[in-house]
Amino acid sequence: MQPKELLALAEEFGNPLYVYDAATIEQQYNRLTSAFSKVENLRINYAMKALSNITILKLLKKCGSGLDTVSFQEVQLGLHAGFSPEKIIFTPNGVSFEEIEEVAKLGVQINIDNLSVLEHFGAKYPKVPVCIRINPHVMAGGNSNISVGHIDSKFGISVHQMPHLLRIVENTGMHINGIHMHTGSDILDIEVFLYAAEILFDAAKNFKELDFLDFGSGFKVPYKKGDIETNIEELGKKLSKRFLAFEKEYGRTLTLAFEPGKFLVSEAGFFLAKVNVVKQTTSTVFAGIDSGFNHLIRPMFYGSQHAIENISNPKGKERFYTVVGYICETDTFANNRQISEIKEGDILSFRNSGAYCFSMASNYNSRFKPAEVLWKDGKGHLISKRETFEDLIKNQVEIEI
Template sequence: LMRAQGVKVDSVSLGEIERALAAGYDPQTCPDDIVFTADVIDAATLARVSELHIPVNAGSVDMLTQLGQVSPGHRVWLRVNPGFGHGHSQKTNTGGENSKHGIWHSDLPAALAVMQKYRLKLVGIHMHIGSGVDYGHLEQVCGAMVRQVLECGQDVEAISAGGGLSIPYREGEEPVDTRHYYGLWNAAREQIARHLGHAVKLEIEPGRYLVAQSGVLVTQVRSVKQMGSRHFVLVDAGFNDLMRPAMYGSYHRISALAADGRALENGPWVETVVAGPLCESGDVFTQQEGGMVETRALPAVIPGDYLVLHDTGAYGASMSSNYNSRPLLPEVLFDNGQARLIRRRQTIEELLALEML
């Protein structure tokens, strides 16, 4: 579906490269269909990007050296850390001195020296500094991009704004003003183009923006109980299925469906803690960053009813795991009103298949 819409792939692992190839992306006929972005590169991935001539977005000088030794003349981007960042959580802040990501801005001359040594071809400068949109902060990022390009003294074909386009997870939040967002980056692109004397492409990684609102997690209520003053609803999905609340304290809207079709909205509403089945106190879907448990006003439900966690299309299934030896969930795609299974439920046999006695 994405390939049909003209979306390209920013891969961060060998597995993601192979998934893109399986989906029909072809770097041989479309050299920019797949880009590999990382701060480190292992031997197997290095061999594959060299074989397929996949452009590499390098986040460390050592990575450039390793690539140059194996594939001189390779097309590369430089991911620059401008010294500041932004994110909806400290764990999603990908800029500044506490972030592992990118080549530190003052190390750019060292990166360019390695590129010259191995005749690596500079495609562009990439600057992804975190998730979420703050327009004042975005202006700062755009200014940093212009300075980096002008100060590096190199020609570039393109600049990349990275990712981070957010969606309104909470009721009442405003959606991103994409015209304003584009306008700020386009102004930076035009300034760079004037300096270089030729057109410059602008790239962006809007993965969350494209898919987050397309997904929901449907989970069944298995137990309802009172823990002192707290009303708990326990469901059969855990943070192995949806990690974001436990990892970041992320908010996902929750709605309820009655198994017998009764109208829940007309009944009592209860301040509720929603938690899963895992043997972890942190297996709670209603928590803030740092693990502070909070409640959500929900209709009174009983075992057998269902809860729906909304906006799980991004960083939902892709972050799921086999923690507590729990199989991966199935995924169902609804396309033009038709449902089809796109990932079947993992079996216990598959869960154990790699283990040896």
């Protein structure tokens, strides 16, 4: 999207504001399916925790996507958006057994990552098909906060526990129809991912009635010019070849599944905020915006670096700024960053704000959550309203003191 288009949306809908470009989401979905076009049965399950707005879900459904969910509430949202139960997979971690039961009753594919839960579920519901999440003990990403396939991760059943796992399956007579892994976000080296895939292929040989192999996701997207990203095309070529060979070895047609979240929506997102103050100290020039980590927590939480553009002055002379928010504790979006000269009232645009941004927003400091807009066919469509004071207090129960 162009600065003038974003500026017009900020003028129309106010700020702070989240904007998502529909064309970019569709392009990323098509890029992934094209990379694996040689696979007969390919299934993309959008990891909706990245961005769960109902309109975004409907857009991806129109593309042909299924859903990856991690809570009963996400399942409900998916069903509300029009996804059929068989197009949804439920991959929780540490939830109650009752929650897993509630999801199973809806006909959604269950994915279990705990031996005790697997045994309990198999004993109670032996005829319900179950997918198993394997921990391959592979560190494929560069950020320990979002890498989940390593040996110290709480996710998945260790591949070294396979004998115990097989004993549970044999004792309960349960039907295992899928096997899954997820190494986590920021896959830097596809060879490491392919190594983890071999572990999944080996594990799959233990189950004779599989319908699908799920390789999770974690594809890295570029956050700045020249940034490293996962080479999807090369991965598609190499993994497709290996998957087709495994199908022949296995003796039946299988579905190859992925669960991308960030890959599909990150680059489609822009977060727009107005500069309230420009403050010069003895060592730093601060640009203080009308937002904080209550709206965009990733820089503080993950150390992520979102590219920031002054769309009010995109071609101005660059100066160094530290961009901060209005929260009453340190909330720094960027340190000593080169940005076109900023003045009070300018609108800053934060790139790559489609994934894990609005979905992690809060009402900290009793601030309202921003509105969300979908840019589609050259027009901005409001897809969630800006919160009001009534939204802040609607669930509070006032009592006489």
